[in-house]
Amino acid sequence: MQEKLERRSFILSLILVSVAFLVLIKPFFTPIFWACAIALIFYPVYRLLMQRFPNSPNSMALLTLFMCVILLVIPVLVVATSFINEAVTLYQKVQEGQIDVSKSLEQVRNAFPRVNDMLEGIGVDIDEAKQRLLGGVMNAGSFIAKNAIEVGQNTVNFFVMLGLMLYLTFFLIRDGDRLVNLIIHALPLGDEREHLLLAKFAEVTRATIKGNLVVAITQGSLGGIIFWVLDLPAPLLWGVLMTLLSLLPAVGAALIWFPAAIYLYGIGEPVKATILLAYGFTVISLVDNLLRPILVGRDTKLPDYLVLFSTVGGLILFGISGFAMGPLLAALFLAFWEIFMREFVHPEDMLMPPKPESKDMLMQHKKDNA
Structure with a gap:
C-alpha cells in the first residue's frame, strides 16, 4: 500500500514539474521548434562531415551551423527586410495619393460591365464591396507599417530569440542521436x-x-x-x-x-x-x-x-x-x-x-x- 501511494505521488509530482517546466519555456516555444526543425534538415550534412572527421564533433557541428546561417538564416532576413520596406513604401504611396486604388478599381469595374450586372443581379452591392476592399487594403497596409515599427523596436528581442535558436541548434545537431535515444528510453509508449x-x-x-x-x-x-x-x-x-x-x-x-x-x-x-x-x-x-x-x-x-x-x-x-x-x-x-x-x-x-x-x-x- 505504501509503495503504491509513493508511486502515485511520484507520478503526480512528475506531471506537475513537467507542466511547470513547459510553462517556463513557453515564451521560447518558437525558437525551440525551429531549432529542432533546422537540426533535422541539416543533420545529414553533419553526419557526412563526421564520416570524414570523426574526432571533431564540436567543430563539425559548428561548421554545419555556419552553413545553416549562410544558406537559410541570412537569406530569410534579407528577404523579410526588403519585403517590409516595399510594403511600407507602397502603403505610403497609397496614403499620399501617388497610387489611386479607388480609380484603379473603378477602371476594372468599367471594363467588365457584364460582371457588374451579374453581381448586381444576385444582390451584391458593388459600391459597398468596393469600399470594403479599399478598407481592407488600407488596413493591411496599416498593419504591415505598424508591425514594421514594432519589429524595429523589438530588434533586441528578435536577435535574442535568433541567438537562442542557433545556440540550441548547435547542440541538437551535435547530440541528436543521443537525445533521440533518451526520448525513446524515457517515454512510456x-x-x-x-x-x-x-x-x-x-x-x-x-x-x-x-x-x-x-x-x-x-x-x-x-x-x-x-x-x-x-x-x-x-x-x-x-x-x-x-x-x-x-x-x-x-x-x-x-x-x-x-x-x-x-x-x-x-x-x-x-x-x-x-x-x-x-x-x-x-x-x-x-x-x-x-x-x-x-x-x-x-x-x-x-x-x-x-x-x-x-x-x-x-x-x-x-x-x-x-x-x-x-x-x-x-x-x-x-x-x-x-x-x-x-x-x-x-x-x-x-x-x-x-x-x-x-x-x-x-x-x-x-x-x-x-
Whole structure:
C-alpha cells in the first residue's frame, strides 16, 4: 500500500514539474521548434562531415551551423527586410495619393460591365464591396507599417530569440542521436511506437520545411520575376506574398497573379495581362506538379485538403511558424490513429486496411540511426 501511494505521488509530482517546466519555456516555444526543425534538415550534412572527421564533433557541428546561417538564416532576413520596406513604401504611396486604388478599381469595374450586372443581379452591392476592399487594403497596409515599427523596436528581442535558436541548434545537431535515444528510453509508449512517431515527425518536418518551402520559394521567385518584367509595382512584395500563399495547396500563388491579370485587362493592358495569365498557368502553376513529387514524395505527402486545413489552422494558431506546425500536428494525429487501428482494432472490423508505409518508415528510421 505504501509503495503504491509513493508511486502515485511520484507520478503526480512528475506531471506537475513537467507542466511547470513547459510553462517556463513557453515564451521560447518558437525558437525551440525551429531549432529542432533546422537540426533535422541539416543533420545529414553533419553526419557526412563526421564520416570524414570523426574526432571533431564540436567543430563539425559548428561548421554545419555556419552553413545553416549562410544558406537559410541570412537569406530569410534579407528577404523579410526588403519585403517590409516595399510594403511600407507602397502603403505610403497609397496614403499620399501617388497610387489611386479607388480609380484603379473603378477602371476594372468599367471594363467588365457584364460582371457588374451579374453581381448586381444576385444582390451584391458593388459600391459597398468596393469600399470594403479599399478598407481592407488600407488596413493591411496599416498593419504591415505598424508591425514594421514594432519589429524595429523589438530588434533586441528578435536577435535574442535568433541567438537562442542557433545556440540550441548547435547542440541538437551535435547530440541528436543521443537525445533521440533518451526520448525513446524515457517515454512510456513502447519503443516501436516511439520510433514510428519520431520517424513521422522527422519525415513531415523535412517534407514541409525543405520540400514545400522550396516549392513555395520557387513559385514566389518566378512570380516576382514576371511582375518585375511586366513593370508592375512592388514586385518583391508580391513575390513574397506568392511565396507565402504557395504553401497552401489548390489555391496558392494564383490568388495574386490571377487577380493581377484581371486588373491589367481592366486598365487597358491586354498584352501584359495575357502574358501574365499564360506565364501563370504554364510556369508558376506547373512548378508544384513538377517539384513537389520529387522533394516531398507522393507516398508520404498528406492529402491536399488536410494540408490546406492544417496549414491555415496552424497559421491562425501559431503565426508564420504554423505553416510547418499545422501539417506536423495533422501528421502526428494520423500516426496515432494508425497505431491505434493497427494494434487495438481487429483487421476485419476496419473499413480500410492501413497502408504498409508505417513499417517502411520504421525500417528507414532505424537505418538512418544505425
